[in-house]
Amino acid sequence: MAGKQTASPVDDARAAALLRMDTDSESDAGGDAGGGGDAPQVQQEQGGGVDAATADRLVILRDHISAYPQSYEAHHEYVELLRKAAGAAHDDEEAGQLWVLLSGARESFAKEFPLSEALWLEWVEDCEKRGEERAIGSLLERAVGDYPTPALWKRRMEHERKQGRSAAEVRAIAEAAVRSCGADVANGAVLWEEFADFEKEALGRLEGDADREDQRERVRGIYKRALGLPMVGLKCLHQGFLAFEGLGEESPSSPLSQTLEVSLDELESRETYEDGLSKSDNSQDATLEVFQKYLKYENKYGDPGRVVSLFQRLVCRFPCHDPCWDAFGKYVENQMQDKEFARETYVRAARNCPWSPQLWARALATSEGPECRPSQEELLNTSLSNALLVQSLTQQSALDLLLVRADALRRAARMEELRQFFRFAWDKLCTLFPDYRDDTFQLARYWARMESPEVATKMWQEMAGRYGSTCPVWLAWVDFELHHGGPASVKAARAIFQKAHSKCSEIAAKWRAFEGEYGSAESAAQAYRKTSLINFSLMAAEAPRQVEAEVPKPTKRKKPATKKPAKKPAKKRAKKRAKAPQRGSAGMLVPRQVGRKSKLEL
Known part of the structure; x- marks a missing residue:
């Protein structure tokens, strides 16, 4: 201070x-x-x-x-x-x-x-x-x-x-x-x-x-005009009109008597809502519920002017409740389609609720054009220097704010300024989020499309060098080449697949699908041979780990101690062996020798 x-x-x-x-x-x-x-x-x-x-x-x-x-x-x-x-x-x-x-x-x-x-x-x-x-x-x-x-x-x-x-x-x-x-x-x-x-x-x-x-x-x-609106104090206004015209208070010849009666009837239909808003002991939720019902009523039976007036009362009553501002702005922008009024509303909303990225984004979007004051650039700088907003920003909401300005520069064909802004946007995101990474590559694709083919290729090479261990960067690069690469886009995309197909199985599958749509039978067969080997090696490498993870190793258990049976006398053991049948090496029963004679015993 x-x-x-x-x-x-x-x-x-x-x-x-x-x-x-x-x-x-x-x-x-x-x-x-x-x-x-x-x-x-x-x-x-x-x-x-x-x-x-x-x-x-x-x-x-x-x-x-x-x-x-x-x-x-x-x-x-x-x-x-x-x-x-x-x-x-x-x-x-x-x-x-x-x-x-x-x-x-x-x-x-x-x-x-x-x-x-x-x-x-x-x-x-x-x-x-x-x-x-x-x-x-x-x-x-x-x-x-x-x-x-x-x-x-x-x-x-x-x-x-x-x-x-x-x-x-x-x-x-x-x-x-x-x-x-x-x-x-x-x-x-x-x-x-x-x-x-x-x-x-x-x-x-x-x-x-x-x-x-x-x-x-x-x-x-x-x-x-005044007596045609349902308001508290209409009778006093009518008396003022009668005095101006030199008529008595109850003059039946008043040209606005019928207008007054219609407005009083409309006022009576709104008394329930007005009574609900005037209660001082209502909770915030109860008052908001009354406003919500009142707005639905005015939207159905009233006109846009009355709806806007009620919205004004709402945001003045709850200036820090961002859903109120969001609803107000959407009504003005979508129903009334009044861009200037929408801009004023969203700028007020962002000042009252500076922590809301959505309100700042709409304030920026409706401030596009050289005639707007404050300008879109000034609003963006104000928003990014607002501590309350910065604390509530996510990586995506910050990117959304920056892209609003990028869209405006593109539409104005200010290409050099747009390229400089992309550099500013990237630096700003990295400053706000030290661990920032553009997993969707939304900013990179947009930026590369605004550059020359040579610069765009260099940009994607740098991105691949930074995030090359993940699939999305390669797939985003391929997508960019196919949509914005010009006549040589198929050749450039194939070169990317050939370089990246060993990174993960998803890229291999995309390469096979790509060759099916764009390639010849020979190139499709080549992609299949290379990706099949890769897939086989991946499955071979992953299968033991999966089995090892899914099947637990058996635990060794000690056998319970048992008493050894007492040895029989030697004579009894010999006699038992003599009676027992003998088996050959193949498991078949063989005859037992008894003296010089033999016979089969089953």
Whole structure:
């Protein structure tokens, strides 16, 4: 924060003394060492409206914001403390110094985040107190860009009327106000009332009869447009119209009575939703559910203006809920097909939800063209320097952001700038993700297609040298050659297959399929011979490992100990052997010799 205030007219040393930022000074150390009750009083007299505790806290916040500029809570607290200190200043000089610091803090806050309605109104109120009327107009213009609420638009219309702007200028602002929030069911009537009051005031300054009649028709047109919308406060608007026409409050001859009745009936059908939104004890989920049902109703029975008005209320109520912004942007982009409004919506969305890559991507996509402000290049630089976004980026979402810009450069035929951007994109991805590898080779294919054939071939050779141990790089190279390689693409693809077919079985299968589609019988047979040998060796090498992995080795088990049978006496063993039949080498029974005679025993 301190770095952002170097242009301040306030001397740094005086500001430091004012805010007790010289915490290491001997006087402060002595005051702390004394430990007496008079120290705070002395500091208060020296530092004016800032006590020591507040000054210390301001120092901490200032340093924290300097290190982490996207800390919303720190910005908010810093502004609140400075505003409180400025309100307690003892004299004009001290108040002026604090005002400069407060203005710088607010500018830093507004640069990083959209300010809420309350913060903008406080800023405007403080400017009014100091008599800085010139600053108020630009502040209110920025305010309705951040938070287009009826209260801020009404405040802007009032200010422009007081400044003596021309009728055409004020009328243009009033039209923008009712276009933005005029269909707000709850609070839109205040804008139409302010618009009608301005036109009636302009009528009073006209003298010619013809001019006055034209102006009267303009006032009638405003009332007619307003009374045709379902809004709270329609009866008051109708009474204003009757008074303008010089008719009684209950005059049956009012030309807008029927219009009023139709709008009141439409308002009644929306009361259930409005009651649900006005409940202060509703949870966030309950309120979002009411909004969802309300939007479906307006989309079915209302018109696009009412749907947009309800979306505006939704995102002002839940500015940090990115699904709300996503739905709003899609409605404007797809249903209304209003590119400029879609761009404004997505840029607001990205400022409110800077952590969302999807919202940044749509903001970039809708900002294509030299007429867009901020430009697409500025938006991309802003997004890639946003700490909240960088923390939430994945490799694919970061690539998607960069490719949006690449697509725009290609469509604009800015080829040299596109080639330089591809180098920037690759370096940026490697910086954001030190272990980055483009497994899909989406960026490499796109980049190579924009280069000459010689440069493209060199690029793929470098990629193959880096990722050559994997199949995807070779297959991506082959695909590139077949689609963008020109007349010699088949020959180049075959050379890649011949070089890479031993890397994995998938490449071998792709080579055989390739030769079936593009090759001759001889080249197909050659591919089959080479890939068959490779496949056989791969299977032979892999089969034992698979068997070894699938079949567990048997475990050795000890046999249970058994007692040996007792030996029989020798005579009994001999007698048993004599009776037992004998088998030959082939397992056949042979005769047993008994004396000199023999006989077969089965």
